[in-house]
């Protein structure tokens with residue numbers, strides 16, 4: 175099978191980690207029977223400054239018509255408001271209907287300095303406040319701005335269904351993983367704030383409950399947690415959680431919070447997943463402070479490559495990458511500075527590649 | 531001076547901790563020249579079930595006409611949607627225009643098992659998604675619900691101003707505190723998500739920048755942090771932060787997150803502050819799991835009493851309470867179960883009272 179992969183480095187360290195993602199795909203053992211071809215695509219703030227558009231139509235069209243999947247690096251946010259600029263990754267998620275943002279957060283046997291954590295945040299990726307419908311009006315008391323938070327039954331249902339499917343899939347993997355689970359059953363925790371937002375988050379909560387009540391999910395233990403308590407519990411008892419499903423904004427916040435628990439955002443991957451497409455994307459940003467130094471941690475990107483492959487149905491290839499990354503972290507000989515090490519992006523990458 | 535204080539225990543352990551709050555006020559040394567009178571007031575889910583209203587008009591009227599301040603315990607959220615019920619504390623904040631929710635989070639010299647934390651979250655308390663303007667419509671694809679997130683220049687400006695004032699006030703106290711600050715200057719960190727919500731959170735960000743650029747705040751170092759990074763940084767580097775100012779919902783989430791860092795929500799106080807009124811409120815909820823066992827941690831309430839007094843201009847009385855609470859925590863002889871101890875609510879309270 176040949177997979178065509180769009181490469182969208184974006185800004186800052188995105189340009190240093192996406193090449194590492196390409197390298198690991200090219201280095202997969204040929205016994206897997208996979209071939210890759212690549213197409214370089216533009217997006218980001220630098221693209222905006224050059225072309226007037228942060229997400230050129232050509233990028234979207236090429237992804238839609240030519241590609242099986244893609245890797246997205248990171249984009250810089252301008253430090254002051256810039257007219258006409260808006261985040262290309264948010265637009266891309268909507269344009270390709272990549273409705274699930276899947277963010278696994280786990281410690282490896284060697285890298286866990288505390289409790290073993292092995293959870294996945296499944297974040298709705300197309301609506302909530304991310305519809306970006308905003309208005310501003312002048313009043314005698316000054317400006318008043320409003321934004322719409324939209325929650326639909328359809329999006330809430332499909333994100334909850336994919337969360338359930340991921341929980342079942344993890345259950346199979348778990349038996350072979352070296353991280354002991356505190357649960358014998360798969361678990362999905364529904365996050366919301368329906369004590370304040372009874373209609374919107376209330377709809378998310380009820381729809382998620384219904385979707386997860388389907389017969390195929392009967393082995394799943396379903397719980398819920400109000401978002402503020404969820405953040406609290408995530409920090410007090412992270413080992414307790416398995417799959418957490420959340421509306422877009424809470425998922426955004428929770429996944430950065432969970433990343434803090436495993437030591438570095440530089441470790442945490444994500445995949446933007448639709449019915450027939452997946453974009454791997456490291457959770458970290460463009461990190462202007464270390465841009466160009468060649469010390470960005472490539473692990474989040476390498477794991478995002480694996481996650482993309484998983485959702486493209488290539489689980490064996492994904493497993494190879496996960497194992498190689500875990501090997502690098504467990505040996506802890508080549509770690510980048512964010513992990514307390516001294517290795518460069520290239521050194522970490524080479525160490526992972528030799529374990530494939 | 532005689533202060534009249536409304537007591538609103540609410541539900542669950544609210545009824546166990548609010549009496550402790552009353553006791554500490556009654557036990558303040560007479561040398562402070564303060565007298566207190568109390569009025570018991572109803573609110574909460576139990577009140578709703580009994581009277582059909584979670585926040586009876588009489589409660590609001592009594593607070594407005596008779597009281598100088600109040601203590602609010604906690605309210606239960608129903609586990610499924612209940613028609614007509616809505617959170618009384620959210621309504622109270624708006625009806626009394628208590629526009630700032632002030633949540634100090636700190637470790638004491640003895641209770642810090644890691645880095646010393648001493649920060650305050652200043653949460654806008656009247657708008658954002660908490661305006662609770664929601665609608666639901668049926669579509670061929672199922673229900674679609676929408677909520678309004680409202681951000682005004684006026685509310686953003688006054689919350690930023692009070693955040694600046696708190697930063698200056700803390701700077702004076704800091705010199706006598708036993709927690710070393712990493713900063714020589716007071717600092718305010720503005721939290722927002724303007725990379726997605728350019729109008730609403732953009733307005734918050736710009737208004738906060740402007741308010742904090744006032745001459746009286748010239749000694750304050752102003753920074754900003756996007757809310758997801760803020761959660762990440764809060765967990766990685768909590769000792770770095772001083773005052774964090776945030777719109778309502780982010781403030782809600784951040785304060786639970788910060789509470790996790792100091793070991794227990796049972797330690798974290800808050801005050802709902804308006805121009806002439808303050809309600810002290812522990813950050814924890816009604817805790818149905820331990821209700822009636824007499825083991826709820828009263829510290830969050832005792833500190834909320836101090837915070838209320840601070841905003842009513844009684845700083846000397848507040849300082850006495852803070853010191854007594856710190857003494858209890860540092861000695862660590864009478865700690866409630868959430869802190870790993872075995873003491874009852876009453877034992878913790880008595881230990882604090884004897885240190886007044």
Ligand SMILES: CC(C)[C@H](C(=O)O)[C@@H](O)C(=O)O
Pocket residue numbers: 261263264426457725726758
């Ligand atoms: C850059 C930003 C628009 C984005 C988001 O909020 O989704 C980022 O925080 C993420 O989590 O991918």
Ligand SMILES: CC(C)[C@H](C(=O)O)[C@@H](O)C(=O)O
Pocket residue numbers: 369370402617619620782813
């Ligand atoms: C109970 C709930 C409505 C409330 C809020 O969201 O403000 C609580 O979480 C708080 O932080 O005081």
